[in-house]
Amino acid sequence: MGKTLAEKVWDEHVVRSTEGEPDLLYIDLHLIHEVTSPQAFDGLRMSQRKVRRPDLTLATEDHNVPTLDWDKPIADPVSRTQVDTLRKNAADFGVRLHPLGDVEQGIVHVVGPQLGLTQPGMTIVCGDSHTSTHGAFGAIAFGIGTSEVEHVLATQTLPQQKPKTMAVTVNGSLPEGVTAKDLVLTLITHTGTGGGQGYIVEYRGQAIEELSMEGRMTVCNMSIEWGAKAGLIAPDQTTFDYIEGKPEAPKGADWDAAVAYWKTLVTDADATFDKEIVLDASTMTPFVTWGTNPGQGVQLGGNVPSPADFSDPVDQIACEKALEYMGLQAGTPMREIKVDTVFVGSCTNGRIEDLRLAAEVIKGHKVADQTRLLVVPGSVRVRLQAEAEGLDQIFIAAGAEWRGAGCSMCLGMNPDQLAPGERSASTSNRNFEGRQGKGGRTHLVSIPVAAATAVRGTLSSPADL
Amino acid sequence: MDKFTNHTGVAMPLKRSNVDTDQIIPAVYLKRVTRTGFEDGLFAAWRNDREFIMNRPEYAEASVLVAGPDFGTGSSREHAVWALQNYGFKVVISSRFADIFRGNSGKAGLLSAQVDEAVVEGLWAYLEANPGAEVSVDLESRSIKAGQGDDAIDATFVIDDYTRWRLLNGLDDIGITLSHEADIDAFEAKRPAYKPVTQ
Numbered sequence: 001m002g003k004t005l006a007e008k009v010w011d012e013h014v015v016r017s018t019e020g021e022p023d024l025l026y027i028d029l030h031l032i033h034e035v036t037s038p039q040a041f042d043g044l045r046m047s048q049r050k051v052r053r054p055d056l057t058l059a060t061e062d063h064n065v066p067t068l069d070w071d072k073p074i075a076d077p078v079s080r081t082q083v084d085t086l087r088k089n090a091a092d093f094g095v096r097l098h099p100l101g102d103v104e105q106g107i108v109h110v111v112g113p114q115l116g117l118t119q120p121g122m123t124i125v126c127g128d129s130h131t132s133t134h135g136a137f138g139a140i141a142f143g144i145g146t147s148e149v150e151h152v153l154a155t156q157t158l159p160q161q162k163p164k165t166m167a168v169t170v171n172g173s174l175p176e177g178v179t180a181k182d183l184v185l186t187l188i189t190h191t192g193t194g195g196g197q198g199y200i201v202e203y204r205g206q207a208i209e210e211l212s213m214e215g216r217m218t219v220c221n222m223s224i225e226w227g228a229k230a231g232l233i234a235p236d237q238t239t240f241d242y243i244e245g246k247p248e249a250p251k252g253a254d255w256d257a258a259v260a261y262w263k264t265l266v267t268d269a270d271a272t273f274d275k276e277i278v279l280d281a282s283t284m285t286p287f288v289t290w291g292t293n294p295g296q297g298v299q300l301g302g303n304v305p306s307p308a309d310f311s312d313p314v315d316q317i318a319c320e321k322a323l324e325y326m327g328l329q330a331g332t333p334m335r336e337i338k339v340d341t342v343f344v345g346s347c348t349n350g351r352i353e354d355l356r357l358a359a360e361v362i363k364g365h366k367v368a369d370q371t372r373l374l375v376v377p378g379s380v381r382v383r384l385q386a387e388a389e390g391l392d393q394i395f396i397a398a399g400a401e402w403r404g405a406g407c408s409m410c411l412g413m414n415p416d417q418l419a420p421g422e423r424s425a426s427t428s429n430r431n432f433e434g435r436q437g438k439g440g441r442t443h444l445v446s447i448p449v450a451a452a453t454a455v456r457g458t459l460s461s462p463a464d465l
Numbered sequence: 466m467d468k469f470t471n472h473t474g475v476a477m478p479l480k481r482s483n484v485d486t487d488q489i490i491p492a493v494y495l496k497r498v499t500r501t502g503f504e505d506g507l508f509a510a511w512r513n514d515r516e517f518i519m520n521r522p523e524y525a526e527a528s529v530l531v532a533g534p535d536f537g538t539g540s541s542r543e544h545a546v547w548a549l550q551n552y553g554f555k556v557v558i559s560s561r562f563a564d565i566f567r568g569n570s571g572k573a574g575l576l577s578a579q580v581d582e583a584v585v586e587g588l589w590a591y592l593e594a595n596p597g598a599e600v601s602v603d604l605e606s607r608s609i610k611a612g613q614g615d616d617a618i619d620a621t622f623v624i625d626d627y628t629r630w631r632l633l634n635g636l637d638d639i640g641i642t643l644s645h646e647a648d649i650d651a652f653e654a655k656r657p658a659y660k661p662v663t664q
């Protein structure tokens with residue numbers, strides 16, 4: 001019997017397999033940042049261990065770094081200590097680091113692909129749940145905890161139970177103005193936040209094949225929001241074209257050998273999945289969240305639901321609590337919800353294509369009087385590219401704030417936070433209570449919805465402008 | 466890692482589903498570079514509410530958490546496990562755990578005991594009727610016991626054999642893996658040349 005894409009990549013990386021034990025999996029690339037690594041390096045020191053493969057390890061500063069005054073010392077002393085600790089650890093253990101101020105600095109999941117380090121058929125881990133982003137290239141990529149970070153540093157492997165496989169097939173084409181973000185938000189509301197637990201998911205079908213690499217990364221990025229171990233997409237010409245010429249991409253004969261291998265990374269016709277979900281892209285519309293988890297979503301054209309709309313008592317209670325936290329009345333049209341802050345950025349939607357799309361919608365308009373628009377590029381390279389294309393000037397002319405690169409308001413570890421009660425439309429990935437700042441209220445949206453919302457001050461799509 | 470065989474302690478019902486890691490410990494509390502001191506961040510936003518269950522005196526010594534489905538969703542932060550442990554929790558009981566949280570808890574020595582939703586409901590009812598009551602969790606027999614007589618709860622929980630074995634013996638994963646270093650060397654020797662390197 002044939003193998004699925006995920007099984008092929010998994011089997012290629014098994015160092016050791018024994019009945020009754022997890023597989024020992026080799027890790028091709030280990031990405032590191034300042035928040036989840038300090039205790040791992042401490043563990044190495046205590047056990048007098050070294051980093052086995054510094055040459056398969058890359059560090060960047062992203063989670064807590066400021067997006068203003070990035071050329072000055074970090075004002076918050078606790079954040080500064082964490083960043084300084086990463087710098088010391090990288091120096092002590094010989095790990096390549098792209099620090100604040102470096103041209104390759106940025107969100108770890110934006111930096112890997114733009115350097116060409118993220119390639120098909122690899123295993124990639126990072127102490128960050130959105131590592132699933134790299135699955136867009138046909139890699140098995142997943143987030144790990146700090147104990148596992150230490151394990152990978154010391155051994156370049158991880159003991160892992162082989163997950164089950166699932167196919168999410170998205171047939172048809174996305175309608176004009178409906179994006180990868182709307183697709184994945186629709187999917188998560190369909191499955192719930194736990195629907196993917198225990199599975200590596202392969203996204204496939206016409207709508208997936210038609211996505212750019214940026215769009216594929218947006219879909220794979222949010223795999224974790226419905227609980228999947230990882231999400232991946234078979235590499236194709238779109239993938240190869242994106243990688244070719246990137247700084248760390250294979251060159252010459254290596255390129256030919258790599259592409260020949262990458263072309264084998266497809267699910268065999270006679271392979272079977274443990275579970276399948278089929279969706280139709282052609283009926284999808286702009287999709288936004290109303291609640292406090294990414295599975296609490298609705299079409300932009302719909303209304304805030306009521307607890308009575310749910311059959312499961314657990315969902316009813318969750319809806320009631322979410323409406324209270326979000327300060328929303330059941331039955332309110334989503335388009336009437338007034339937004340204070342619009343956040344464009346994050347590892348979900350902070351790449352150059354995202355900024356181009358946002359600029360296209362906002363060009364010639366002004367940000368609404370009572371609304372603030374924060375545009376945070378995913379990396380310094382993205383910022384410089386956007387500036388070269390004049391996108392920054394479009395944002396600034398509209399009244400937006402144009403910032404430096406980092407995770408920023410996606411998780412509010414740096415000063416970019418919502419105030420209590422403040423409401424955001426955010427292109428990021430999580431609408432958890434307090435995620436973007438204590439008491440903050442988050443609606444997850446696509447790039448076009450974010451840009452149109454900034455102009456109108458209420459949840460909107462470009463069609464409303 | 467300390468061995469875990471069994472634990473008896475005050476159990477606290479947390480009647481919420483989707484308790485994500487941002488609720489367990491908000492990001493602003495993640496800036497420490499140690500594995501200790503995260504207890505102040507545990508359920509930080511909810512603790513501001515004086516009525517929140519953790520603020521009630523009968524749960525001051527709580528060490529077993531009984532939560533709704535999809536516990537630990539969201540971020541990979543192991544700080545969520547450390548915050549629970551630093552505060553004094555030894556066991557979390559739920560009907561469904563997020564994969565990364567479950568993995569992290571197994572590595573750090575916090576027991577994530579998965580039970581049927583009916584067991585969670587039963588424990589919630591028992592604990593509401595008997596605030597501050599103790600629950601016993603035994604890893605050897607994979608069992609949870611509470612109460613006496615007709616109302617007694619005697620249930621089993623699910624945990625994979627490998628994690629159970631490691632917890633029972635307090636084993637360090639890295640040490641186990643390094644005993645197979647020859648296998649890793651052999652694997653590395655046949656990796657293709659086109660695989661990327663960072664330096």
